[in-house]
Amino acid sequence: MLVVDPPVTLFMGLDKHENEDLIKWGWPEDVWFHVDKVSSAHVYLRLNPGQTIDDIPMSVIEDAAQLCKANSIQGNKMNNVDVVYTLWSNLRKTAGMDVGQVGFHNDKEVRKIRLEKRMNEIVNRLNKTKTESHPDFRLEREDRDRRERNLQKKELKEKQQREKEELEQRKKEQELKSYSSLFNQGNMKTNKDAAEEDSDDFM
Incomplete structure (x- = not known):
């Protein structure tokens, strides 16, 4: 659903089984929302x-x-409802939980918003942008992870290339420095200086 500019996507499971897939194959950049309690x-x-x-x-x-x-079903009839939200990575699923049920790794990372009542104009606007699909959540997550790995590899390669170029540049600068110090004016001698030094040796 496209709700703002720049657009964002909101999506939800059709039932508890699809919710279970979303819990399992969510993305690190997903934020999860649920009516509290x-x-x-x-x-x-x-x-x-x-x-x-x-x-x-x-x-x-x-x-x-x-x-x-x-x-x-219950929340829609109630006023002053709390909705909790947190990053997908904070969702915790254990073996004893029912299908679609989750807990949290860290309660401090769970945020809350209170809704006084249902706002039909918001719900109607969102429903107009609604599309129904049945994606393969696992495949989408694996594709996302593959793209992430490729990007990280590319960034690492570029970083190594930059470091290599910087090292070569430093080497060139050091070589130039040492080369120029050999020809430093203070270290250079004229033929006259050299002849006088030689004559001093035989005095």
Whole structure:
């Protein structure tokens, strides 16, 4: 869903099984939203490159939170609902949990926004941009990781090349320095100086 300029993508699982796939194959740059303490859709916001959770405009946080509330059977009927959000990397899944259920590695990294009521104008606007698809979450994550690895390799190669060029430049500068010091005016002698030194030796 494109909700702001520059556009961002909001997406959510169709059911608890798709939520489970999103929990498993989310991206490090995904931010997870859920109505606090009651069942709701898992809504994700994918950050743009270089963006952090602190850079998300409040309007986008409100959009994602309203989407969560609207897709919660209990939460949709309630006023003054809290929606929690955190980075995907902070989600913790253990063997004993139900399908679609998650905990957190660090509770301090979980943020909260309170919604007084459902804002139909927000929900209706988001629903107009809604598209339904059934992507292969695992494949998308593996493609993302491959691109990340290739980028890191490229950056490392470029860094090594820069360091090599800098080293060669320093070597050239040192060679020039030592070469020029050989011909330093103070160390140079005229033929007359040399002849006088020779004559001194035989005195």
